[in-house]
Amino acid sequence: MTLNLFYFLSFVAVFSALMVVFSKNPVYSALYLIVTLFAIAGHYILMKAEFLFVVHIIVYAGAIMVLFLYVIMLLNLNKDSEPHKSSILKFAAAICAGLLLIVLVGSLKGTEILVRAETNTAATIGDVKSLGKVLFTDFLLPFEIASVLLLAAMVGVVMLGKSEKEH
Amino acid sequence: MIPIQYYLWLSAVLFSIGVLGVLYRRNAIIILMCIELMLNAVNLVMVAFSNFLNDPSGQVFVFFIMAVAAAEVAVGLAILIMTYRNTKTTDINILNRLKW
Numbered sequence: 038m039t040l041n042l043f044y045f046l047s048f049v050a051v052f053s054a055l056m057v058v059f060s061k062n063p064v065y066s067a068l069y070l071i072v073t074l075f076a077i078a079g080h081y082i083l084m085k086a087e088f089l090f091v092v093h094i095i096v097y098a099g100a101i102m103v104l105f106l107y108v109i110m111l112l113n114l115n116k117d118s119e120p121h122k123s124s125i126l127k128f129a130a131a132i133c134a135g136l137l138l139i140v141l142v143g144s145l146k147g148t149e150i151l152v153r154a155e156t157n158t159a160a161t162i163g164d165v166k167s168l169g170k171v172l173f174t175d176f177l178l179p180f181e182i183a184s185v186l187l188l189a190a191m192v193g194v195v196m197l198g199k200s201e202k203e204h
Numbered sequence: 205m206i207p208i209q210y211y212l213w214l215s216a217v218l219f220s221i222g223v224l225g226v227l228y229r230r231n232a233i234i235i236l237m238c239i240e241l242m243l244n245a246v247n248l249v250m251v252a253f254s255n256f257l258n259d260p261s262g263q264v265f266v267f268f269i270m271a272v273a274a275a276e277v278a279v280g281l282a283i284l285i286m287t288y289r290n291t292k293t294t295d296i297n298i299l300n301r302l303k304w
Contacts, residue, residue: 043206047214054218054241058225063233070237073218077244080214083206084255089263093247096270101240101277108281109233112288122230130227134220141216148209151256162260171260172267183271190275197282 043083050076063114067105071098086163211252218245232287232294236280243273 053072060066074097081090122130161167172180218241225238247266254262284294291298 040206043210047210050214051217051221054221057234057237057241058221058228063231066234066237070240073241074244077248080211080248081251084211084251086251086255086263089251089266092267092270096274097240097244101274104277104281105233105237108285111285112233112294114231114233114294122228127228130224133227134224137223138216138220141220142213145209145212145216148212151208162254162258163263168260168263168267172264175261176264176268179268183268186275187271190278194278194282197279197286 039083043080046076046079046083049073050080063109064106067102067109070105071102074098074102084163085161088163088165088168208252208256211248215245215249215252218242218248230295230297232284232296233281235296236277236284239280240273240277243269 050073053069053076056069057066057073060069074093078090078093078097081087081093222238222240222242222245225241226235229235229238247269250262250266250269254260254266287299288294
């Protein structure tokens with residue numbers, strides 16, 4: 038049952054990731070990216086990472102994809118008028134990505150010897166309580182620095198988006 | 205229980221699709237989406253190993269990667285709007301003045 042669910046979610050994720058790349062219309066690409074992100078969120082549930090599941094959906098589907106779709110609408114790109122690369126460049130891109138896939142899969146060749154260290158532990162490392170405990174004890178300084186990073190990104194975006202005619 | 209190799213293979217496939225998209229398309233928005241795809245493939249490996257080793261540090265790292273991805277997308281799209289304002293296109297072949 039779990040394995041069938043894994044195969045289904047993997048198929049959905051890979052198929053819609055391919056459709057992100059090969060859709061002509063940027064709006065369809067963004068919508069297929071949402072489907073991919075929801076499939077990955079399903080994988081998080083399968084791995085009992087409930088907190089990350091919720092955060093993933095809030096951050097990606099709620100914030101990042103809205104930003105993408107808003108920019109697509111703002112720039113009026115919802116038509117397939119994009120110039121395409123020449124077919125030899127497309128072929129070279131496909132070859133490069135395929136070779137990278139071969140290298141990555143080949144580098145995973147020895148992982149069959151990996152065995153799960155402790156199988157029947159409490160298995161509650163993914164819930165809010167234990168993750169929050171780790172986040173606010175061991176990773177307190179990175180957590181604060183991440184907030185400074187988000188503030189810096191916000192200030193930078195406001196500076197970038199300001200119209201140049203005003204000054 | 206699902207073997208960890210399955211997750212590693214799935215992430216390798218998703219990462220390769222992201223690389224393919226960056227090399228294949230000329231629209232800068234699609235390229236940003238493919239960068240998101242690659243980040244998510246790495247997140248999947250992080251969570252898989254965190255679950256496998258029973259160590260919550262991997263999931264905390266995924267949390268930080270999500271924060272960095274949100275900042276990266278916001279800044280990237282702001283840069284995209286600035287270049288669109290100047291060049292009236294999102295085609296990356298226009299933006300080659302730093303190349304030669």
